Amino acid sequence: MTDINRIPLHRTIWRWHFYAGLFVVPFILVLSLTGAAYLFKPQIDRWEERAWRDLPTAGAVDADAQVAAALAANPGAAFHHYRLPEAPGDAAVVHLGLANGTMRDVAVSPQGRVIGSADPEQRISAWLSRIHGTLLIGRTGRLLVELAASWAIVMILTGLYLWWPRGRGPAGILWPRVSLGGRTALRDLHAVTGFWVSGLALILLFTALPWTEVWASGFRTVRAEMGWVSGVQDWKGGANPHAAHDHHAMATMVPAGPPPRARLDYIVLRARTEHMPAPAIIQPPGAPNAFGPPNGNVWTLTTLTQNRPLVRKVSYDPETSLEVARSDFAEKHAIDRAVGYGIAWHEGQLFGLANQLIGVATALALFTLAISGFLMWRRRKPEDALGAPPQPRDAAKLKSVAALILILAALLPLLAASLIILWIAERLVLPRLPRAARWLGVAAEAPARL
Numbered sequence: 001m002t003d004i005n006r007i008p009l010h011r012t013i014w015r016w017h018f019y020a021g022l023f024v025v026p027f028i029l030v031l032s033l034t035g036a037a038y039l040f041k042p043q044i045d046r047w048e049e050r051a052w053r054d055l056p057t058a059g060a061v062d063a064d065a066q067v068a069a070a071l072a073a074n075p076g077a078a079f080h081h082y083r084l085p086e087a088p089g090d091a092a093v094v095h096l097g098l099a100n101g102t103m104r105d106v107a108v109s110p111q112g113r114v115i116g117s118a119d120p121e122q123r124i125s126a127w128l129s130r131i132h133g134t135l136l137i138g139r140t141g142r143l144l145v146e147l148a149a150s151w152a153i154v155m156i157l158t159g160l161y162l163w164w165p166r167g168r169g170p171a172g173i174l175w176p177r178v179s180l181g182g183r184t185a186l187r188d189l190h191a192v193t194g195f196w197v198s199g200l201a202l203i204l205l206f207t208a209l210p211w212t213e214v215w216a217s218g219f220r221t222v223r224a225e226m227g228w229v230s231g232v233q234d235w236k237g238g239a240n241p242h243a244a245h246d247h248h249a250m251a252t253m254v255p256a257g258p259p260p261r262a263r264l265d266y267i268v269l270r271a272r273t274e275h276m277p278a279p280a281i282i283q284p285p286g287a288p289n290a291f292g293p294p295n296g297n298v299w300t301l302t303t304l305t306q307n308r309p310l311v312r313k314v315s316y317d318p319e320t321s322l323e324v325a326r327s328d329f330a331e332k333h334a335i336d337r338a339v340g341y342g343i344a345w346h347e348g349q350l351f352g353l354a355n356q357l358i359g360v361a362t363a364l365a366l367f368t369l370a371i372s373g374f375l376m377w378r379r380r381k382p383e384d385a386l387g388a389p390p391q392p393r394d395a396a397k398l399k400s401v402a403a404l405i406l407i408l409a410a411l412l413p414l415l416a417a418s419l420i421i422l423w424i425a426e427r428l429v430l431p432r433l434p435r436a437a438r439w440l441g442v443a444a445e446a447p448a449r450l
Contacts, residue, residue: 008392009392009400009401010162011389011390011391011392012392012401013158013161013162013401014158014162014389015388015389015391015441016154016158016401016405017154017155017158017159017161017162018377018388018389019388020151020152020154020155020158021155021159021373021377022377022386023148023151024148024151024152024155024370025370025373025374027144027145027148027152028148028152028366028367028369028370029367029370029371030131030132030135031132031145031148032363032364032366032367032370033363033367034128034131034132035132035204035359035363036359036360036363036364037128038125038128038129038132038347039347039348039356039359039360039363040348040356041125041128041306041347042306042349044123044124044125045123045125048118048123048124049091049093049107049118051115051116052090052091052093052107052115052116053087053089053090053091054087054089054090055089055090055091055109055110055115056089056110056111057088057089057110058111059110059111060110060111061110061111061112062263062264062265062268063082063092063263063264063265063267063268064263064264064265065112066082066092066094066108066112067079067082067094067108067264068112069108069112069113069114070094070096070106070108070114071094071096073106073114073117074096074098074104074106075099076098076099077096077097077098077099077104078096078097079094079095079096079284079287080095080096080097080103080283080287080288081094081095081281081282081283081284081287082094082095082264082268082281082282082284083095083105083279083280083281084268084271084272084276084278084279084280084281084282085110086278086279088110089110091107091108091109091110091115091116092107092108092110093105093106093107093108093279094106094108095120095281097288102119102121103119103120103121104117104118104119104120105117105118105119105120132145133145133211139213142212142213143213143214143414145212146209146212146213146214146215146414147414147415147418149205149208149209149212150408150412150414150415150418151415151418152201152205153202153205153206153408153412153415154408154415156194156198156201156202156205157404157408159191159194159198160194160195160198162191163191163194163195172184172187172188172191172192173191173192173195174192174195175188175192176188176189176191176192176193183376183379186372186375186376186379187376189368189372190369190372190373190376193365193368193369193372194369196365197362197365197366197369200358200361200362200365201362201365201366203342203345204346204359204362206342207342207343207345207346208346210339210342210343211236211343214413214414215412215413215414218413223333223335228333228334228335228336229333261318261319262299262316262317262318262319262320262321263321264282264284264299266321267282267299267301267316267321268282270301270314270316270321270323271301271314274301274314276301276302276303276312277303277305277307277310278303278305279303279304279305280301280302280303280304281301281302281303281304282299282300282301283299283300283302284299285297285298285299285318287300296315297318298315298316298317298318298324298325299315299316299317299318299321300313300314300315300316301313301314301315301316302314305349306343306344306347306348306349307344307349307350308329308340308341308343308344309329309337309340309341309344309350310329311328311329311340312326312327312328312329313325313326313327313328314326346359384439385438385439385440385441386439386440386441387441388440388441388442389441390441391441391442405419426442430442
């Protein structure tokens with residue numbers, strides 16, 4: 001009976017899986033934990049604002065008075081938007097741009113008293129988002145996360161190949177043989193978990209790409225060239241000038257032209273009939289917009305819900321408060337709608353709690369994969385080497401692997417760039433460092449393809 005570990009294709013894919021896994025394990029641990037927590041952003045935000053809810057309603061004032069109170073408590077601030085209270089006893093939240101360039105959410109009671117404020121960038125969910133997206137190191141972190149996501153895709157695809165039953169029974173394939181204990185139980189746990197989570201993990205990875213740096217920039221270019229653009233991109237990713245907007249400029253912007261004659265309270269009355277999903281906001285004429293150009297000379301009602309298919313906008317005349325325009329998710333290009341569904345799924349908000357729980361299960365499975373893979377490596381790693389699987393001797397039979405890698409590299413630019421760097425290191429650097437080559441499992445005297 002042929003030992004599959006001696007087959008060149010199997011050895012090569014095993015090596016790819018090994019190196020990909022070794023690189024992405026630290027990222028999977030961080031991203032799965034922060035991603036699982038961020039899935040509950042609505043609940044976390046509500047918990048942070050718990051003191052702003054269930055307040056007395058007697059003696060309530062109108063929305064204009066609430067905004068005036070927030071501005072009076074923050075001299076020199078600019079009014080960006082008014083967040084509608086979800087319930088009669090909830091405080092209104094007035095989003096201001098302060099003169100020092102920072103933002104502030106100011107909670108105003110139904111009676112018009114400022115009862116609290118928060119820096120949006122210091123919220124728990126914002127902190128989780130920064131770790132998840134940038135590792136707290138800015139653009140470098142975004143590039144590292146994108147690179148890790150690219151290699152994670154390689155890891156999952158090669159893992160599926162290694163998992164493939166090849167005539168074996170369901171034990172160790174569909175469920176782990178825990179009773180065998182030791183290395184077999186650990187290997188089964190790794191393989192079976194990888195199989196069951198692979199589809200959900202790939203969806204998570206691909207739906208994250210529109211937020212990335214390099215891939216998303218290319219995607220924006222393709223959308224523009226193909227005429228797939230319909231309106232302003234409403235997610236942050238790629239070379240989007242609004243994704244890295246100037247907070248100081250936004251904070252000090254004021255509505256252009258004369259002040260609107262239609263009071264905010266009139267717009268609030270109309271907004272309540274729209275039943276916009278929370279958090280629903282009203283932007284004044286000329287207010288800055290994080291995703292596009294400043295709000296025009298209209299009042300605009302929209303929502304900050306993470307369930308993108310529910311997002312819509314209604315504009316009102318600043319003189320009469322009558323509706324002048326309306327747009328919703330269905331009017332977007334099919335590509336943008338697909339991205340919107342993907343983002344809503346990725347953030348766990350497409351269909352409520354069930355979506356969040358599926359996301360948590362996916363994150364836990366990825367965490368299990370990372371830990372079990374690390375333990376398998378430590379058990380088999382020799383003291384004087386990295387412990388990479390042996391190289392295949394017959395590279396001529398590996399054209400299918402090369403073709404697959406080329407396809408992935410074409411779709412994932414940072415993967416392609418890293419492969420070029422690895423190729424240069426293997427061809428030009430490692431032959432001059434034979435001890436390092438042996439430790440890495442690469443033959444220095446005859447550099448081979450990974």
